[in-house]
Amino acid sequence: MPQSACFIDARSVSRAEAVRSAAALIEASRLPVFLVRACDVAGARAAIRLAERVGGIIDHVDAEAALRELDVMRSFGKFIVTPNESRQRADTVLLVGAGLTKLWPEMVGRLGLGELPRLALQPERRRILCLGGDGDETSLSGLVDQTIKAPDEALPGVVAALRACVAKRRVGLSASHKSALDTIAEKLRAAQYGLVIYSPLSLDVLAIEMLMGLVVDLNKTTRFSTLSVGASGNAETLMQTTGWMTGFPVRTGFGRGFPEHDPWRFDTARLIESGEADVVIWIASAAAEPPSWVSRCPLVALTLPGSAVAQAKVQIAVGRHGHDHDTIEFVRDVQALAWRAASGASDLPSAAATLDEIATSLSREAA
Amino acid sequence: MLTCLRGGRIIDPANGGERVGDLFIEGERIVAEPLGRKADQIYDVTGKIVMAGGIDIHSHIAGGNVNTGRLLLPELHPGQTPASANLPLSSAGWSTFETGCLYAKMGFTTVVEPAVSPHHALHAHLELADTPIIDKAILTVLGNDDFLLSMLRDRETPTAIAQYVGTMLVGTRGLGIKCINAGGATAFKYNARAFSLDDVVPHYGVTSRTIVEALQRAVVDLKITHPLHLHMNNLGIAGNVDTAIATIEAARGMPLHLAHLQFYSYGTEGKRGFSSAAAPLAEAVNGAKNITVDVGQVMFGPTFTVSLDVLRQYNGSQNARPRKSVIFDGDANGGGIVPYDYRRSDFYNAVQWACGLELFLLIDNPWRVFFTTDHPNGAPFTTYPDLLALLMSRDLRAQWLAEMPRSVAEMTTLGSIGREYSLQEIATMTRAAPAKLLGLADRGHLGSGARGDIAVYDNNNDNRAAMFRDAHLVFKDGDLVVRHGQVTHYRAGRTLESRPDFGHAIERRLDDYYEEVYRAPRDLVTIHAEALPHADMFEEVSLRP
Numbered sequence: 001m002p003q004s005a006c007f008i009d010a011r012s013v014s015r016a017e018a019v020r021s022a023a024a025l026i027e028a029s030r031l032p033v034f035l036v037r038a039c040d041v042a043g044a045r046a047a048i049r050l051a052e053r054v055g056g057i058i059d060h061v062d063a064e065a066a067l068r069e070l071d072v073m074r075s076f077g078k079f080i081v082t083p084n085e086s087r088q089r090a091d092t093v094l095l096v097g098a099g100l101t102k103l104w105p106e107m108v109g110r111l112g113l114g115e116l117p118r119l120a121l122q123p124e125r126r127r128i129l130c131l132g133g134d135g136d137e138t139s140l141s142g143l144v145d146q147t148i149k150a151p152d153e154a155l156p157g158v159v160a161a162l163r164a165c166v167a168k169r170r171v172g173l174s175a176s177h178k179s180a181l182d183t184i185a186e187k188l189r190a191a192q193y194g195l196v197i198y199s200p201l202s203l204d205v206l207a208i209e210m211l212m213g214l215v216v217d218l219n220k221t222t223r224f225s226t227l228s229v230g231a232s233g234n235a236e237t238l239m240q241t242t243g244w245m246t247g248f249p250v251r252t253g254f255g256r257g258f259p260e261h262d263p264w265r266f267d268t269a270r271l272i273e274s275g276e277a278d279v280v281i282w283i284a285s286a287a288a289e290p291p292s293w294v295s296r297c298p299l300v301a302l303t304l305p306g307s308a309v310a311q312a313k314v315q316i317a318v319g320r321h322g323h324d325h326d327t328i329e330f331v332r333d334v335q336a337l338a339w340r341a342a343s344g345a346s347d348l349p350s351a352a353a354t355l356d357e358i359a360t361s362l363s364r365e366a367a
Numbered sequence: 368m369l370t371c372l373r374g375g376r377i378i379d380p381a382n383g384g385e386r387v388g389d390l391f392i393e394g395e396r397i398v399a400e401p402l403g404r405k406a407d408q409i410y411d412v413t414g415k416i417v418m419a420g421g422i423d424i425h426s427h428i429a430g431g432n433v434n435t436g437r438l439l440l441p442e443l444h445p446g447q448t449p450a451s452a453n454l455p456l457s458s459a460g461w462s463t464f465e466t467g468c469l470y471a472k473m474g475f476t477t478v479v480e481p482a483v484s485p486h487h488a489l490h491a492h493l494e495l496a497d498t499p500i501i502d503k504a505i506l507t508v509l510g511n512d513d514f515l516l517s518m519l520r521d522r523e524t525p526t527a528i529a530q531y532v533g534t535m536l537v538g539t540r541g542l543g544i545k546c547i548n549a550g551g552a553t554a555f556k557y558n559a560r561a562f563s564l565d566d567v568v569p570h571y572g573v574t575s576r577t578i579v580e581a582l583q584r585a586v587v588d589l590k591i592t593h594p595l596h597l598h599m600n601n602l603g604i605a606g607n608v609d610t611a612i613a614t615i616e617a618a619r620g621m622p623l624h625l626a627h628l629q630f631y632s633y634g635t636e637g638k639r640g641f642s643s644a645a646a647p648l649a650e651a652v653n654g655a656k657n658i659t660v661d662v663g664q665v666m667f668g669p670t671f672t673v674s675l676d677v678l679r680q681y682n683g684s685q686n687a688r689p690r691k692s693v694i695f696d697g698d699a700n701g702g703g704i705v706p707y708d709y710r711r712s713d714f715y716n717a718v719q720w721a722c723g724l725e726l727f728l729l730i731d732n733p734w735r736v737f738f739t740t741d742h743p744n745g746a747p748f749t750t751y752p753d754l755l756a757l758l759m760s761r762d763l764r765a766q767w768l769a770e771m772p773r774s775v776a777e778m779t780t781l782g783s784i785g786r787e788y789s790l791q792e793i794a795t796m797t798r799a800a801p802a803k804l805l806g807l808a809d810r811g812h813l814g815s816g817a818r819g820d821i822a823v824y825d826n827n828n829d830n831r832a833a834m835f836r837d838a839h840l841v842f843k844d845g846d847l848v849v850r851h852g853q854v855t856h857y858r859a860g861r862t863l864e865s866r867p868d869f870g871h872a873i874e875r876r877l878d879d880y881y882e883e884v885y886r887a888p889r890d891l892v893t894i895h896a897e898a899l900p901h902a903d904m905f906e907e908v909s910l911r912p
Contacts (some may be wrong), residue, residue, distance in 0.1 A: 042900075048456075049455060052456055053455065074438065074440070074691065075691065077684070077691035077692045078694070079693075080695045082696070082697055082698050084698050084884070084885055085556070085696050085697065089556060192557075193557075219694075222558055223555070223556060223558045223696075225696050239438070240431075243434040243437050243438050244437070244462060244497060245456055245464070246456065246462055247459050247462050247465075248441060257448075258446030258447065258448060261441055326895075326897075326898055328489065334698060334885070334891060335431075335697065336486050337487075337489055337490045338489065338887075339894075339895055339898050340890075
């Protein structure tokens with residue numbers, strides 16, 4: 001695919017023409033929204049710089065789950081451990097909620113759930129406990145020590161009851177339910193280093209907060225921490241970058257000349273629904289389709305070549321980060337930003353370079 | 368272009384002290400007065416104070432844990448003023464852009480981020496690249512890492528250890544080596560709740576003392592100018608002055624820098640069992656010429672504490688204000704982020720404040736005591752002007768002390784100390800001495816050949832805080848970046864690094880270790896400069912001869 005795979009109203013145009021047209025759309029906009037689906041740190045930096053310059057908004061299409069995690073942190077606090085440390089230390093692992101290994105298919109291998117924890121004082125087979133789900137974690141077969149089945153909607157109550165059992169408080173449960181939870185509670189208390197795995201996709205804010213409360217309680221006598229799976233690593237890449245550049249996470253707007261963060265006000269779906277947003281800049285330096293609700297607004301789409309976006313007013317081809325060019329993005333294994341060489345380096349411009357080109361095409365008054 | 372700062376009072380302790388006269392800048396450097404040439408640009412600074420750009424050796428301004436702090440506490444930094452077009456994001460509270468601007472307008476031109484764990488070095492460098500104007504550096508943290516602890520357990524040679532330390536330093540592009548509660552963060556993963564100098568790290572069977580000694584020696588062997596930068600055990604605990612004094616003795620004459628000493632200057636006297644032991648600690652520092660310290664002064668107001676001493680941060684999280692915190696068990700150190708609000712009316716906080724000032728005033732040599740608040744742990748760096756004013760005025764200290772609980776004065780010696788810092792001593796502590804400590808030959812002074820990093824202040828005797836808050840003029844590399852306390856434009860600062868020579872036999876082993884233990888290439892701890900926004904941002908600092 002040639003790098004000039006650019007379109008205006010589905011008409012093939014030169015890259016320069018597409019960039020100029022994108023700049024004109026953004027310039028004429030009262031409220032441009034930069035909606036990221038996939039980008040690396042360089043792309044995030046360019047998008048934030050441009051959003052600030054034109055008084056726009058920066059959002060991520062997977063912000064919801066990421067902000068759910070963040071809400072727990074900024075209202076209650078958190079215990080976090082890296083997958084690397086988990087693999088080397090955790091002797092007891094509590095999985096909370098259904099389908100965790102589907103959300104993270106490499107989980108069993110990455111966390112070495114079938115291996116001995118290398119740095120444990122007396123390495124023994126890990127004790128794996130499941131709370132919730134319907135026992136369908138097939139990749140865990142043969143590893144699970146005990147399961148308490150529960151549908152997702154019952155999980156907050158079950159987690160609360162488990163916390164009470166760990167703290168040896170009274171709970172209003174039948175004898176058989178209490179006995180099952182007491183057994184798990186006893187195993188958690190006996191851990192040398194315990195790990196709780198959950199997903200913000202299946203737990204709401206209060207349930208995650210209750211889990212953190214359980215971990216706080218367990219840390220009074222032993223060591224415990226948590227690992228969250230399923231939230232978009234790419235949302236985290238963007239969130240880390242907005243963090244140092246603006247002080248805030250995603251869903252931050254620059255309309256008043258300084259960054260303001262508001263998860264409701266700056267939610268792209270709401271802004272399109274209400275008619276406040278009048279252009280969306282869709283940034284996807286990875287294979288992805290924009291959600292259908294985006295099409296209600298004029299769209300500038302930065303996408304991989306070949307992924308036609310029918311509803312785009314302007315479409316500009318960009319390289320896939322990590323493939324066409326080297327990249328830096330959030331890597332869950334180390335819970336940090338990490339570098340990766342291009343796996344098939346090409347001349348395709350990056351999303352970052354394209355956003356910078358658009359910025360250069362703005363007239364000076366757009367500052 | 369030749370620029371002349373005319374008629375200022377030049378305070379330059381590294382070059383013989385003080386004079387009134389002209390200072391010339393050509394290009395990026397300070398030059399001797401050129402004979403027979405007229406300056407292209409003249410700034411009349413008659414009556415004003417001229418110093419080299421300030422150097423902060425210990426301020427947590429960048430990295431994964433700092434960023435977690437930003438996200439944890441949105442309520443601490445709401446935006447209020449629009450940024451100007453040529454200073455994008457400069458008004459974004461707590462952003463890297465604001466950090467660069469706020470330092471510059473106080474006349475600081477070089478800042479060291481002192482706590483970067485190797486796996487987060489890339490993140491830190493990305494943030495530093497977005498911190499405009501000032502030059503930066505990181506200290507690379509070792510001492511809780513499985514690889515080093517295993518080497519010590521296996522009694523490997525100092526040569527092998529130096530190779531490992533050198534590989535990590537060069538890979539992460541650090542200026543020096545930091546050690547944080549040696550072994551303590553690892554012991555916490557084995558459920559230790561306290562960890563002292565002679566406690567043993569479970570699984571490895573080595574003590575904190577052994578780790579510190581090995582790292583001290585490696586830093587000396589590698590000829591890194593900055594001595595091992597140590598965050599000792601038992602931070603923040605009543606009676607921990609004993610740990611500090613034992614650590615000074617354990618150094619046995621080898622160079623050692625003790626970070627944020629204020630947090631280790633506590634005795635156990637009084638009905639609350641908490642008192643200042645700053646006086647005996649200052650005496651111990653005065654008697655040990657191999658030791659340098661920075662203070663980590665407490666100032667009052669809301670802030671957050673950020674540290675790779677996860678054990679200490681976990682214990683501190685019980686007193687978080689507001690009550691929320693993040694405890695991160697990372698690869699090796701991890702980190703703890705705990706908000707706090709130091710209150711003037713709080714006995715403990717007020718004693719901490721007094722302890723810091725006592726250390727500043729009782730350590731007699733300004734070449735060995737460094738000016739820090741351990742930003743943001745003791746206070747944000749924006750409190751520096753007020754702190755400088757306190758050091759320069761006994762009366763001001765007395766006024767502050769009078770507003771605190773009376774019991775505070777009884778638990779410290781602060782009220783009895785008459786010393787007032789002179790401008791000469793301030794310039795030594797914040798300019799000349801840090802340049803020497805870090806090995807920055809062309810910074811911290813105003814001699815010919817020095818970098819054109821210059822701060823010009825109004826000489827305001829009545830309000831030293833105002834004087835230091837908004838510099839009259841600031842030059843970075845000879846470029847005027849601040850005028851009347853306002854930043855005029857951005858420029859990209861550099862990142863300073865040390866690149867010691869050492870054998871490379873360890874590298875194959877480390878590659879295998881990373882593949883086996885982290886299942887990732889050693890790229891995790893190898894910064895690729897071309898991946899950063901300014902590939903040419905690094906500047907190599909010379910090693911000890």
